Amino acid sequence: MGRKSKTPPRDEEKTLSEYYRLNTKAVDDLVNADAANSPKVSREELDRYRSGPKIRLSARVKVILLKWWFAGACCFFFYWGLGAVVPSQENLLLILGAGMGFVTDLLVNKILRYYASPAGSNDRWIMVTGKGFRTLPLNVLYGYVLLGLTVLSYNVINTVALAVSG
Numbered sequence: 511m512g513r514k515s516k517t518p519p520r521d522e523e524k525t526l527s528e529y530y531r532l533n534t535k536a537v538d539d540l541v542n543a544d545a546a547n548s549p550k551v552s553r554e555e556l557d558r559y560r561s562g563p564k565i566r567l568s569a570r571v572k573v574i575l576l577k578w579w580f581a582g583a584c585c586f587f588f589y590w591g592l593g594a595v596v597p598s599q600e601n602l603l604l605i606l607g608a609g610m611g612f613v614t615d616l617l618v619n620k621i622l623r624y625y626a627s628p629a630g631s632n633d634r635w636i637m638v639t640g641k642g643f644r645t646l647p648l649n650v651l652y653g654y655v656l657l658g659l660t661v662l663s664y665n666v667i668n669t670v671a672l673a674v675s676g
Contacts (some may be wrong), residue, residue, distance in 0.1 A: 573635045580618050582657070584610045607657040611650030619649075631660065 541602060567575075589610040596602045619636050626632040633639045638648040 520642060554621070569635075575634070576621065580613055582608060584613050603657060603661070607654040608650050609653070610657060611653030612646070612655060615646050615649035619645075 584606060584620050588606045592602060592605060597603065615638075619638075622632040622635055638645045
């Protein structure tokens with residue numbers, strides 16, 4: 511065991527200890543802060559420090575973009591990805607409809623439930639609102655209905671385009 515040095519601390523050590531000294535009053539003020547003892551701050555001042563995009567989208571637009579993106583991802587992976595492997599167009603559409611149902615049940619609905627600010631507020635955007643695996647067959651059926659409506663709308667657009675062009 512060594513003896514303690516009786517020499518006074520150097521100036522460099524003194525400044526480091528002063529630097530790391532905890533300001534307990536400031537910490538207590540932050541811990542005990544609430545709406546009553548905090549200063550009023552304007553909305554413009556708060557918006558200056560806001561992070562994220564400056565464009566605010568409504569919940570409806572966010573849900574439409576989310577569902578549209580996942581439907582496009584299903585088309586990319588199932589329809590275009592399996593197009594060379596599955597020769598029959600009908601079988602390919604059956605796989606795509608089932609894939610859309612699975613993705614809706616396992617991904618889209620979970621994301622909508624996760625980002626609901628008050629719990630259950632995004633249930634109005636979910637077709638089958640139950641939880642668990644009993645909703646999977648209903649969402650697969652929903653995927654087939656959406657796929658059928660999409661194919662029908664493309665056929666109508668193609669028929670109109672052919673009629674107009676002659």
